[in-house]
Amino acid sequence: MxxxxxxxxxxxxxxxxxxxxxxxxxxxxxxxxxxxxxxxxxxxxxxxxxxxxxxxxxxxxxxxxxxxxxxxxxxxxxxxxxxxxxxxxxxxxxxxxxxxxxxxxxxxxxxxxxxxxxxxxxxxxxxxxxxxxxxxxxxxxxxxxxxxxxxxxxxxxxxxxxxxxxxxxxxxxxxxxxxxxxxxxxxxxxxxxxxxxxxxxxxxxxxxxxxxxxxxxxxLSDVQPLPAELVAFLDAGTPPVYVGFGSMPMHASTDIAQVAIEAVRAQGRRVVVARGWAELGLIDGRDDCFVVGEVNQHALFSRVAAVVHHGGAGTTTTATRAGASQVVVPQLADQPYWAGRVADLGIGVAHDGPTPTFESLSAALGTALAAETRARATAVAGMVRxxxxxxxxxxxxxxxxxxxxxxxx
Missing domain, CATH: 3.40.50.2000 (Glycogen Phosphorylase B;)
Known part of the structure; x- marks a missing residue:
């Protein structure tokens, strides 16, 4: 075939x-x-x-x-x-x-x-x-x-x-x-x-x-283990928030990384940053952030407190299946639709617009990290085929x- x-x-x-x-x-x-x-x-x-x-x-x-x-x-x-x-x-x-x-x-x-x-x-x-x-x-x-x-x-x-x-x-x-x-x-x-x-x-x-x-x-049944350094980071504290935008170039990527990391830190959380096609990276030398490349997303999402992403069909499905609450920052095409589905199901937040600010992302994270949102995300995960x-x-x-x-x- x-x-x-x-x-x-x-x-x-x-x-x-x-x-x-x-x-x-x-x-x-x-x-x-x-x-x-x-x-x-x-x-x-x-x-x-x-x-x-x-x-x-x-x-x-x-x-x-x-x-x-x-x-x-x-x-x-x-x-x-x-x-x-x-x-x-x-x-x-x-x-x-x-x-x-x-x-x-x-x-x-x-x-x-x-x-x-x-x-x-x-x-x-x-x-x-x-x-x-x-x-x-x-x-x-x-x-x-x-x-x-x-x-x-x-x-x-x-x-x-x-x-x-x-x-x-x-x-x-x-x-x-x-x-x-x-x-x-x-x-x-x-x-x-x-x-x-x-x-x-x-x-x-x-x-x-x-x-x-x-x-x-x-x-795809991904059985690849997470890198040892990432596992050590995850084990070293409370579940972090994942930030990644997949194949989106995110032309203001430096500002996006700055805004996202600062907004997550304001929630008292650590951060896992995915490079992706936007080539996101760290903004300073603090030890509360970890950068990843290609990893087993389902395994990683199962260990984070929330997933901030662009709303691609695959990432949305993986995060939902993993039981992670989500903040979807849609960029184009079908991504606003997936953001809306996440919000409708009560498993996260649809960010208004493609360019988050510290204030807008902080508000979205506050909802995504709330106990009721995370409980709903866990419940919906069990329904996914x-x-x-x-x-x-x-x-x-x-x-x-x-x-x-x-x-x-």
Whole structure:
């Protein structure tokens, strides 16, 4: 099987979880993803080769291009999908397409050209049309504020997707002997999209017309021990607060680190700072702070008092599963949605805006560290499913054995 994505760690990590389960069931798996070293190492840890696609996702993210260049960048992504997946999919039975929409469109087109079954998967439901909520706005294409009918907004979203990605997709499709598509979003979603999220943290709210298969989140069973120096720090005092923003570049990262560390200290807590793609670090030489790189997040989150993070789907799920209360400081895309879910469940706080101040973060931490919030986080942790990758792996194998379309979970 070929599992394809283009995006950040939050897009690659679930595929590592699915690949691990598939290999355990005897399947041969290849993952097509950006050529970042940490992605390759993560996949190597589960015995799966990385087939590099396109340029480094980290470099892409840090470049922060203007919104006007999005169609050009999409064209680059789609072309790289055709190049890499065509070779990687030789002899495979199923292509699983995830990641940003142009990447998924490219992967699905390759599967179509090769006559291979395919599954379209999203790690957040905000790209799936629903009358219960508006779509996400694309950079440079804001939704008209005077329009409040969600169905109309989703029609406008389809137009935006076609304007941004349609020409690039169809140019590559025609060059590879495929007919053009009229509606890029409908093509990517297909007849039966999969939603790989936890139903407690992310209950599907859609429409009967869209036959969504919610498998549960694809969680990689990380058994890597925490570094000895980190364990010694954790053992040396009361549980600290974790601060990390994953794959977000956080262009004001020095100020973010200063604000976060001072706000945590004001709560009488120690701090674990994750470098991440923002390259956060210490602000002084005091011994109440510890910096980490790539670690077993679930193991670490199980030992902290709270998690301050950006609201990526993976980090939110891991923190929820670990029973840690959260302060979510959303930066973009689906992150405000996850922040809202954390607040709605009573397991933490949705920070208002992407740039915390000492005052705003102190107030949020006060709520997150309260006994009732932490008790609620512990209770919700016991409701989170851990079998999503197993469910998805078995569905894929059942699909191959039947030789037909994918089945419902």
């Amino acid at each position: 070929v599992l394809s994505t283009y995006g950040s760690r939050g897009d690659v990590e679930p595929l590592a979880g699915l690949a691990e389960r598939l290999r355990g069931l005897g399947a041969e798996v290849r993952v097509c993803a950006p050529p970042d070293e940490d992605f390759a190492q993560r996949l190597a840890g589960v015995g799966v080769p990385l087939v590099p696609v396109g340029r480094s996702a980290r470099a892409w993210t840090k470049a922060a291009p203007p919104a006007s260049s999005l169609p050009q960048r999409a064209a680059e992504v789609i072309a790289s999908q055709f190049d890499a997946i065509t070779a990687a999919a030789e002899g495979c039975d199923v292509v699983v397409a995830t990641g940003m929409m142009p990447a998924a469109a490219g992967a699905l087109s390759v599967a179509e050209r090769l006559g291979i079954r395919s599954v379209s998967v999203t790690f957040q439901q905000l790209t799936l049309p629903s009358p219960h909520r508006p779509p996400l706005a694309y950079p440079g294409r804001p939704l008209p504020p005077e329009v409040t009918d969600n169905r109309v907004l989703w029609d406008l979203d389809a137009q935006s997707v076609n304007a941004l990605f349609g020409e690039a997709l169809n140019t590559n499709r025609v060059a590879n002997g495929l007919p053009p598509v009229d509606d890029v979003r409908d093509y990517v979603i297909g007849d039966q999209p999969w939603l790989a999220t936890d139903p407690v943290l992310d209950p599907w709210q859609g429409t009967p017309e869209l036959n969504v298969v919610q498998t549960g989140a694809w969680i 851990t079998d999503g990758a197993t469910v998805a792996a078995q569905l894929l194998l059942d699909t191959i054995s039947r030789g037909g379309p994918t089945a419902s979970a």
